[in-house]
Amino acid sequence: MILTAFRLRLPAFVSLLTLLLLAAPFAGLAFMTSWRSFGFTDGDGSAITVSLGYSVLALILIIALGTPLAWWLARHRIRGAWLIDTLLLLALLTPPLALGLLLASMYGPYGPAGSLLERAGLVLTNSGPAFVMAQFYSALPYYVIAARAAFEGVPRELEQIALTLGHSPWRSFVHVSLPLARLGLAAAIALAWVRALGEFGAVLIVAYYPQGIPVKLWVNLQNIGLSAVYPLLWVFFLVAMPLPLVLGLAARRRHLI
Amino acid sequence: MRIDYRIEHPVSLHAAFDVEGFTVLLGASGEGKSLLLQAIAGLTPARGEPFGGMAPQHRAVGYLPQGYALFPHLNAWQNVAFALRGAQRRAHAMQLLERVHMAEFAERHPAALSGGQQQRVALARALARRPQLLLLDEPTSALDPVTRDDVVAELIGEVHEFGIPALAVSHDPHLAAVADRLVLMHDRRIIQIGPPGVVYANPVNGAAARLLGHRNVHHGRIEGARRLLWQGGSIVLPRHDGDVADGDVDWTIDPAAIRLVDARDALPDTIPASIEVRQVIGRVVQLGVRCGKGRLWVSVPVDQAIPEAVAVQLPTEAIRWWKRNGDT
Numbered sequence: 011m012i013l014t015a016f017r018l019r020l021p022a023f024v025s026l027l028t029l030l031l032l033a034a035p036f037a038g039l040a041f042m043t044s045w046r047s048f049g050f051t052d053g054d055g056s057a058i059t060v061s062l063g064y065s066v067l068a069l070i071l072i073i074a075l076g077t078p079l080a081w082w083l084a085r086h087r088i089r090g091a092w093l094i095d096t097l098l099l100l101a102l103l104t105p106p107l108a109l110g111l112l113l114a115s116m117y118g119p120y121g122p123a124g125s126l127l128e129r130a131g132l133v134l135t136n137s138g139p140a141f142v143m144a145q146f147y148s149a150l151p152y153y154v155i156a157a158r159a160a161f162e163g164v165p166r167e168l169e170q171i172a173l174t175l176g177h178s179p180w181r182s183f184v185h186v187s188l189p190l191a192r193l194g195l196a197a198a199i200a201l202a203w204v205r206a207l208g209e210f211g212a213v214l215i216v217a218y219y220p221q222g223i224p225v226k227l228w229v230n231l232q233n234i235g236l237s238a239v240y241p242l243l244w245v246f247f248l249v250a251m252p253l254p255l256v257l258g259l260a261a262r263r264r265h266l267i
Numbered sequence: 268m269r270i271d272y273r274i275e276h277p278v279s280l281h282a283a284f285d286v287e288g289f290t291v292l293l294g295a296s297g298e299g300k301s302l303l304l305q306a307i308a309g310l311t312p313a314r315g316e317p318f319g320g321m322a323p324q325h326r327a328v329g330y331l332p333q334g335y336a337l338f339p340h341l342n343a344w345q346n347v348a349f350a351l352r353g354a355q356r357r358a359h360a361m362q363l364l365e366r367v368h369m370a371e372f373a374e375r376h377p378a379a380l381s382g383g384q385q386q387r388v389a390l391a392r393a394l395a396r397r398p399q400l401l402l403l404d405e406p407t408s409a410l411d412p413v414t415r416d417d418v419v420a421e422l423i424g425e426v427h428e429f430g431i432p433a434l435a436v437s438h439d440p441h442l443a444a445v446a447d448r449l450v451l452m453h454d455r456r457i458i459q460i461g462p463p464g465v466v467y468a469n470p471v472n473g474a475a476a477r478l479l480g481h482r483n484v485h486h487g488r489i490e491g492a493r494r495l496l497w498q499g500g501s502i503v504l505p506r507h508d509g510d511v512a513d514g515d516v517d518w519t520i521d522p523a524a525i526r527l528v529d530a531r532d533a534l535p536d537t538i539p540a541s542i543e544v545r546q547v548i549g550r551v552v553q554l555g556v557r558c559g560k561g562r563l564w565v566s567v568p569v570d571q572a573i574p575e576a577v578a579v580q581l582p583t584e585a586i587r588w589w590k591r592n593g594d595t
Contacts, residue, residue: 171330174328174393
């Protein structure tokens, strides 16, 4: 009897344990933050602006370029699809630091693309565009893979029915595919946002300046110590959390679009 | 309306026939019937008329796929209004829902509707575009067997009321029986066209008889002296106008024509049998009777006494047979 009751509750126990493990570092953060001398260092404010502003830009680029690709990959069976899968996995697998190095060698001042773009006035080293580029590269594959899965979940028949009801493919996409894929798309956007905002390695290499929050955390640690890291980290959570949280809640409602 | 379509891929198919009133294209699964509807709706590459070469959104067809494909994120009136434009969308959608007796369910989402109700909403949605042709894919497959006949009657009533020719593809002989016009498809070819009464009375071959749900369609063999050999028994066939060459045949017999006799009487021309199943349909019992490796259905009145050891006698004048040409 007792054994059976235990077995029935086992998933709940394991879940509780997992949640505790997940919460431990943050409980530690709350505990270790010196709330009496809670204060910011020079440049923390601009780091927040830089992170938020460029992350929004990167996210817009990712959605604008990634959504058509994700839909196309979900709807077309093509030969050599494994090559595309490999490319996406490659982009996912590359360690952030290595990604930064690859970007620097391609788009840096001595890189083949970088020297051309520089002549056109677009500097992709230690600049706003460089920052956005690093975020774009690190978050795009996550968005594409999640959004593709979301579109694959939309029954093709419903898109076709929309056509037979007199709607153009574009209207069918907007009124059928998007609303039916909204849960997965919201997750994809949230994922891309989190990846872009938190990106450290790639940004560190190609855009040490302007400094966003992840790089500033590291700089604060080097220059001052942990006491300068925690306050900025709290702010990071505060600014990063609302978008994915609201997206998740809104997408679960029936009428988002 | 004349339909003439040719499909190459994924299966090769050519179908040409007229759609009048409620026309049923009857064929087994895997014949490519659904594919033909998709081709007419412009959803799969094909050549043919009407609507040949047009984009799906420009074809005046109302397409009801199997399972009806209502939009799960929209309620009933929004589903109907999906096909409409303009400020009066909602009012117009409500009118259409009223015509299919679904106005009271206008606010319900598809998940909260029964199969028959979903079908009516899908019908209203398909009609909203004022199509010239309705396409229905297996309209009876998602219906509850208890209410099916009523739902079908309602569907056909509505199709007639709207006055739009409808083509339903199905493998359901019950649906075929209520059609205005019946088209039989076998081996990706049209094998018979006509009013259901005529087609039912005179199927062109064994495959047609099987499609129409005739019970007791069997392979047999005719050998010398007009003897039909089947499951160890043999029956002398009646004189026939055509020549009766030896060979493989499909043959059939009306369940009501078969005589059930006592095996102990040792009558001539009987086939020994054993009763497997009794199916009571109103005042009639259909007996599933095993003869060797085959099964015959015998229809008897519900109060008829059944001998302990049975044999069946097949009156030769009730037997119909068709020569088998290898592919049927």
